[in-house]
Amino acid sequence: MADAAVARLRLIRTTGVGPVTYRQLLARFGSADAAIDALPMLAARGGGGRSPVVPDERTIAREMAATARAGARYLFLDDADYPVLLAEIENAPPALIVRGDVALANGRPCIALVGARNASAAACRFAREIAHDLVAGGASVVSGLARGIDTAAHHGSVGTPERPGATIGVIAGGIDIAYPPDNADLQDMVATRGLLVAEQPPGIEPRARHFPYRNRIIAGLSLGTVVVEAVQKSGSLITARLAGEMGREVMAVPGSPLDPRAQGGNMLIREGATLVQSAADILEQVRPIDARAVRSPGARFDGPPPEDASDADRRRVVALLGPVPCGVDELIRQSGLSSPIVQIILLELELAGRIERHAGGRVSLG
Structure with missing residues (x-):
């Protein structure tokens, strides 16, 4: 299995191989090793000037060692405990790097709480309280460990060392990188009492291009996404749009039209998102959906x-x-x-x- 994991990671880290292509390659060739051998031929047929760059086994061994040092492990797409809802989406990550309790992503309904980084104090308090109530109602709270609403959502759902909550943090960089740095302690609490999820290899600092990929994981893990407060053209609205494209529930908390930070959520409601004002409202929207009915993981090829x-x-x-x-x-x-x-x-x-x-x-x- 170790050799198979190395081969899969080599294929995943190959230039030009995205999540969809990875699944198609495995479906077509049966194994990562066979797919790697076929890459030069396939790229030539596509008119490429040079073959994709495949990392060698030593590079992958260093990555795996860094993952282990961070107290994390890999979840591959066809692993039994890979999050079922996330596996349903077309561009599900072929491999996740995780710390914590993976059962939080499968054993409970997951709700994403997202919003502005420069959120108002009232919105942060509301997010913290609604996250606490969602956990008490049997849900897991998913967010992105950013400042503002994300931070409040995690604080409300992380629980205590004696009574851990049910929070899932999805980060844009490596599992060993805390971003923003002032959330380092919170990120460790999420990994210790909940579940921390990364797609990038250890040591990778988050870049602007990584955040939309992180957002699709947040939406993909969740039965529904709630926008608490967001300006227009924000990352939170990207997450909501992705959730809608995945066929998941999109919800928003209404705000004052005088506050620019409420414009994004109000716009979502105007466009058809469900208006919610409590954890009970949110749970009412997702409870009719039985997670057991979701398609089992499998290649879309x-x-x-x-x-x-x-x-x-x-x-x-x-x-x-x-x-x-x-x-x-x-x-x-x-x-x-x-x-x-x-x-x-x-x-x-x-x-x-x-x-x-x-x-x-x-x-x-x-």
């Missing part, structure tokens, strides 16, 4: 086609692509090709660095 795509097939798909993201289903419809053929062409193009994948199963030329 139809399997290898009976034969490889032809050059004419590739030209047909590339001609349909442009800088504006387009749904894969639409590509299949307009190309007249089978789903497996289109998927393998997109896989080749991604490995060649010629396309980018977007939320909602969309792709565009890179």
Whole structure:
């Protein structure tokens, strides 16, 4: 199993291999080792000038040692205790690095509480109290360990050493990096009394591009996302949008129209999000959903086609692509090709660095 984990991490850390491509490669080739061997051929078919860069075993061994030193472990997508709701989304992380009690992500309904970093004192108090009430009502509270609403949500749900709560913190950097630094103690409390989740390898400082990836994990873990206070065009609204695209509940707490920090939540309500004012309101929205009915984890790939795509097939798909993201289903419809053929062409193009994948199963030329 150790050798298999090394091979999988090598594939996950390969340039050009994202979550969707990883799942397709495993489905097509059966193992990470076989997929790695096929990468140069696939990238060449996609028109790439050079093969993807695959980290060697020593690099992965150093990463695994750093993970162990941080008191963390890996959760791979097909592991039995990988969060079931997160595994349902198309771009679920192939591997998570976790510290704490993974059962909090599977054994209880998860609710994301997100909001402004510069939140008002009243909103922070409300988030803290509603997080406490959600835990008392049997839920786990998911947030991103940022300042403001996230911090309040974790403080309200983390509990005490004697009576741990049910909080899940998802961070944008490595499992051993505290960001912001003033939340270092809180992050350790979350890992000790709850669950701390990272997608990036240890030692990686969070960058702006990492936060949308973190947000999709927050939304993916949760039956519903609640925005407590947020300005327009904020990361919290990105999380809410992702939750909606995943088919999860989107909720918001109304605020004064005189406060710019309330505009994001009020806008969500105007656009159809559920107005909530208490933990009871939130739990009422998610309780009809039975987490046991969620699809079990599995690759979203139809399997290898009976034969490889032809050059004419590739030209047909590339001609349909442009800088504006387009749904894969639409590509299949307009190309007249089978789903497996289109998927393998997109896989080749991604490995060649010629396309980018977007939320909602969309792709565009890179």
